[in-house]
Amino acid sequence: MPLSELANPHRFLRLVRVLIPALAMLALVLIGLGLVQGFRAPADYQQGEMVRVMYIHVPSAWIALAAYTLMAIASLGTLVWRHPLADVAAKAAAPIGAAFCLLCLVTGALWGRPMWGAYWVWDPRLTSVLVLFLLYLGVIALWRAIDDPGRAAKAAAILTLVGFINVPIVKFSVEWWSSLHQGASVFRLDGPSIHPSLLQPLLISAAGFVALFFALHLAAMRNEILRRRLRTLGILAAAEAEAR
């Protein structure tokens, strides 16, 4: 179905009524399977049991970056193509992306204490992810500061696009600077450098996180559409009461 057909909120709401439960179920099964397999996988020769943090930390980091990228694309959709649901998608993604970003930071800190000896180090990768979190909060603050949804959408879209420069910095921070954080070990030109016994639960868990993100995102989009409908109905009712 082309994206333009979803411009009709009725059609979108009908579609998500089926999609949300399906994605939520898929997320439950995949994350459950990923975590169970993750706990059965052999412990790392160096990190021991702590390697299992990876099954939550790495997928949430990917989602945090992907959600911001989705927001940037949706911002283009708002400013360039003026798709009516683009700003709904961008607004709904911000708090969810921020939550995954926080999850990534917290699990990373819990892993870092036994592995690096500190909850937090001012390392390029960690710092750039923290900046990503701050950018999420800035976008959310801007959304909340402007009361008119149309104007808020455009302002937030410009800020999102400017902040997007941070996404490649997060991705390549481990290559550009000598970082304490390990480099990319799954998406590499020469293939993953993780042993298959650890890689398989990671990929299952990541697929589950993707399903979870879209289930939450579609639900948040649906809520935003309904919230705006309520707002319009309220304004109409107020205008009618005034006319009488």
Added chain:
Amino acid sequence: MSAALAAILKRDLKLALRAGGGAGIGVIFFLAVVVIVPFAVGPDLPLLKRIGAAVLWIGALLASLLGLERIFAADHEDGSLDLLFLAPVPLALAAAAKALAHWVATGLPLVVMAPILGLMLGIDARSLVAVTATLVVGTPAVTFIGLLAGALAVTLPRSGLLVAVLVLPLAIPLLIFGVAATDAAVTGEIPFGAPFRLLCAISLFFFVLGPIAAAAALRYARE
């Protein structure tokens, strides 16, 4: 075209420097921030000397945030923003002229004050030169990021804190390379030129991106 830009620059400078413009408050704030640091960490000169450049950068960065929310809001209130839209220059260039005027009125005094405050923190001559050079390059970039934030918040009544929240994450790279260049000048472990050139590059990037994004934000705010 350059006459129109010069007129914008002159008008904004006059407005900032005359009574009620608030150009001097930033310097006082800068002074106050630097003065409270020795109270917080203790009057230990070797320590202050070591962190002095960073203190100057933090103080200048925070002081640069003051008044950014008024760059376009004041013009929006009195209607002169509409004249900027009608001006015979691209809106992005007009916005850049406003940012330049704002920096000359508020940022330049901070740069001039920095070496004097640096002496109070016990910073030696070599790093005084380095920190002043990095501030000359870095503080205008903060103003140009703030130009975008000011444009995004143009119609909001109380947006000072919002503008600060929007600017600070984007200004972090400036802070990193500004302080790194100063450290390089002091310790000599890496050449001063490497981080300094990166700082220049980031500043140039924001000199271009800031006005263009601010002009786009202003146009959308009018719709």
